[in-house]
Amino acid sequence: MSVLVYINSNSGLHKSALETVSYGKKLGGNLTVITSGSADDSKLATLGKYGANKVLVDRSIQGDDDQQLTQLIAAAADSVGATTIMFSHDLTAKAVAPRLSVRLKAGLISGAIDLPAADGTVKVNVFSGKAFGSVKVNSSVQIISLLPNSFQPQENGSDCAVESFSANAPASLIKVLSTKKPEGEIPLPEAELVVSAGRGMKGPENWGMVEDLASALGAATACSRPVADIGWRPHHEHVGQTGVAIRPNLYIAIGISGAIQHLAGVNGSKVIVAINTDAEAPFFKAADYGVLGDAFEVLPRLTEAVKKFKASGH
Amino acid sequence: MKILVCISKSPDTTSKIAFVDQNTKFDENGVQYIINPYDEWYALVRALEIKETLGGDVTVITVGPVADDAIIRKALAIGADDAVRIDADPTDAYYTAVQIAEYAKTNNFDLVLTGKETINYNGSQVAGMIAESLNFPFVSLATKLDVNGSTLTLEREIVGGLQVVEVSLPAVVSCAKGMAEQRIPNMRGIMAARTKSLQVVAPVSVDLLTTYVNYTMPNAKSTCKMIDPTNMDELVALLHNEAKVI
Numbered sequence: 068m069s070v071l072v073y074i075n076s077n078s079g080l081h082k083s084a085l086e087t088v089s090y091g092k093k094l095g096g097n098l099t100v101i102t103s104g105s106a107d108d109s110k111l112a113t114l115g116k117y118g119a120n121k122v123l124v125d126r127s128i129q130g131d132d133d134q135q136l137t138q139l140i141a142a143a144a145d146s147v148g149a150t151t152i153m154f155s156h157d158l159t160a161k162a163v164a165p166r167l168s169v170r171l172k173a174g175l176i177s178g179a180i181d182l183p184a185a186d187g188t189v190k191v192n193v194f195s196g197k198a199f200g201s202v203k204v205n206s207s208v209q210i211i212s213l214l215p216n217s218f219q220p221q222e223n224g225s226d227c228a229v230e231s232f233s234a235n236a237p238a239s240l241i242k243v244l245s246t247k248k249p250e251g252e253i254p255l256p257e258a259e260l261v262v263s264a265g266r267g268m269k270g271p272e273n274w275g276m277v278e279d280l281a282s283a284l285g286a287a288t289a290c291s292r293p294v295a296d297i298g299w300r301p302h303h304e305h306v307g308q309t310g311v312a313i314r315p316n317l318y319i320a321i322g323i324s325g326a327i328q329h330l331a332g333v334n335g336s337k338v339i340v341a342i343n344t345d346a347e348a349p350f351f352k353a354a355d356y357g358v359l360g361d362a363f364e365v366l367p368r369l370t371e372a373v374k375k376f377k378a379s380g381h
Numbered sequence: 382m383k384i385l386v387c388i389s390k391s392p393d394t395t396s397k398i399a400f401v402d403q404n405t406k407f408d409e410n411g412v413q414y415i416i417n418p419y420d421e422w423y424a425l426v427r428a429l430e431i432k433e434t435l436g437g438d439v440t441v442i443t444v445g446p447v448a449d450d451a452i453i454r455k456a457l458a459i460g461a462d463d464a465v466r467i468d469a470d471p472t473d474a475y476y477t478a479v480q481i482a483e484y485a486k487t488n489n490f491d492l493v494l495t496g497k498e499t500i501n502y503n504g505s506q507v508a509g510m511i512a513e514s515l516n517f518p519f520v521s522l523a524t525k526l527d528v529n530g531s532t533l534t535l536e537r538e539i540v541g542g543l544q545v546v547e548v549s550l551p552a553v554v555s556c557a558k559g560m561a562e563q564r565i566p567n568m569r570g571i572m573a574a575r576t577k578s579l580q581v582v583a584p585v586s587v588d589l590l591t592t593y594v595n596y597t598m599p600n601a602k603s604t605c606k607m608i609d610p611t612n613m614d615e616l617v618a619l620l621h622n623e624a625k626v627i
Contacts, residue, residue: 075540078540078541081540131539131544131546132518133509133512133518133519133521134518134519137513157540158521158522158538158539158540159539159540161505161509161521161522162509162519162520162521162522163509164506164509165474165478165505165506165507165508165509165510165512165513166509166510166512166513166519167513168475168506168509168510168513168590169475169478169479169509169510169513169514170513172588172590173590174473174475174590174591175474175475175504175506175590175591176591177503177504177505177506178503178504186594188594190597192503193501193502193503193593193596194392194398194500194501194503195394195500195501195503197398197598197599198398198400198596198597198598198599199596199597199598199599200502200593200595200596201593201594201595201596201597202591202592202593202594203591203592203594204590204591205588205589205590205591205592206590240518240548240549241518241520241546241547241548242546242547242548243544243545243546244534244545244546244547245544245545246539246542246543246544246545247542247543247544248539248541248542248543254540254541260626260627284627302524302558302559303538303542303543305558308394308500309418309419309557309558310558312503316626317620317624317626317627327394327395328394331394331500334599337624337626338620338624338626340616340620341605351605351607352602352605353602353605354602354605355602355603355605355606355624356605356606356607356608356616356619356620356624357605357606357607357608358607358608358610358613358616359607359610360610361610364610365610365613368610368611368613369613369616369617371613372613372614372616372617373617373627375614375617376614376617376618376621376627381621381627
């Protein structure tokens with residue numbers, strides 16, 4: 068048994084990378100990490116604490132091209148004799164894992180939410196989070212991408228060796244013209260706490276209140292589809308079926324009715340709080356805690372209560 | 382410009398999700414099937430817009446049984462020129478992708494479009510698998526697509542941001558929100574769809590790489606605990622002590 072974990076280390080080691088390495092460790096056997104780009108060796112070595120025996124890095128490729136990454140991971144899998152190849156189920160995995168599956172004729176399980184069961188099947192979300200499927204791989208090599216926030220990183224080892232690796236990847240066929248990344252924000256799918264608001268906020272000028280609560284909690288902000296569509300908030304904050312699907316520990320929905328398409332993107336959340344003026348809002352049926360009231364009164368109170376809680380040493 | 386748009390059927394978003402045969406099969410009883418929304422709203426409509434400005438042909442393809450002719454006719458009514466149905470159950474993503482790639486190989490398409498994922502299996506797998514089978518570059522989750530001669534300019538989502546990229550044709554692109562707006566077929570389109578060509582193709586033999594062994598439903602949420610809107614300290618205390626999330 069040999070496990071190969073691909074991580075994207077271009078913007079530091081995300082929690083999702085630590086989750087994936089920790090998950091790979093639980094599968095047993097030797098664990099190798101493969102990455103590309105220019106992250107510091109000393110940083111990559113810390114993956115040893117989460118279970119990596121060795122990190123391989125190809126500094127000649129940047130990680131924007133799925134054909135190069137496919138070649139890189141296939142070459143690394145061959146060199147370590149990998150029987151399981153792991154990704155975090157992010158946008159890179161969505162581009163690369165399917166290619167790799169065809170290249171290696173290895174079954175792909177996308178968006179695992181738990182460790183394999185005793186019979187080897189792995190649980191994934193299906194029907195946009197309304198049900199779970201247990202999937203079995205029929206090939207000798209399996210590829211698993213792990214849904215962010217489904218498995219806690221587990222730290223107990225020490226730093227590991229970092230070695231350079233060359234995949235002799237082909238020249239990139241994808242030319243990057245520009246990249247726009249908001250600095251310092253937690254990527255929404257990785258956030259543990261999310262404060263989200265909808266049309267009930269009445270206008271973009273009222274978002275300060277939402278941001279105040281998010282910053283008191285240390286949470287990321289999100290929004291519903293109509294709010295992104297009319298341009299009150301940037302599109303990358305839109306959660307729901309057509310936007311981002313997330314599964315934070317806490318999802319606070321403010322002034323969002325809870326249409327089925329919105330719920331499909333958030334129903335994996337561990338705890339949901341709904342704040343709404345409409346007692347009939349469908350969100351109250353999906354929520355664990357509900358507050359029937361005006362967001363403009365409830366939000367400042369909640370922010371104060373959170374600040375008081377934090378000030379008391381939590 | 383020859384464009385192949387891959388469509389899949391999916392249950393209407395309001396369908397009741399249930400399983401039969403000891404939870405090994407999706408219960409199709411009373412389920413209304415639609416074209417997977419990402420395939421229809423974004424991939425198909427953008428293909429038609431490109432055809433309208435640059436000329437060319439838009440072919441839709443699906444892997445499925447004869448019952449899927451209904452969604453194919455709808456795609457033709459929206460404006461696709463012709464259609465292909467690979468006559469087989471789309472058992473897993475690999476099986477489906479190989480069928481489509483085999484057809485595409487002999488028909489010289491410039492561009493292959495899919496939706497970003499289906500709303501039933503959410504795997505986001507088929508497009509990348511087609512790209513690898515054809516050895517084409519692949520741009521996933523594109524939110525904008527423009528054609529300039531033999532080059533595509535695309536905007537795509539990346540981890541934590543957006544990227545603008547350029548890629549030469551032929552290529553495979555999976556389409557996300559932002560690419561185009563939904564179109565409702567008109568009467569003329571619906572009438573015309575009846576006489577457009579729908580070719581039925583026998584599948585090639587493919588080994589399944591994955592099997593869905595069974596399905597389970599999430600535990601029903603216990604009832605929502607209502608909190609007094611003037612007592613947010615109570616909510617914070619519950620989130621800390623009971624839910625243990627802060």
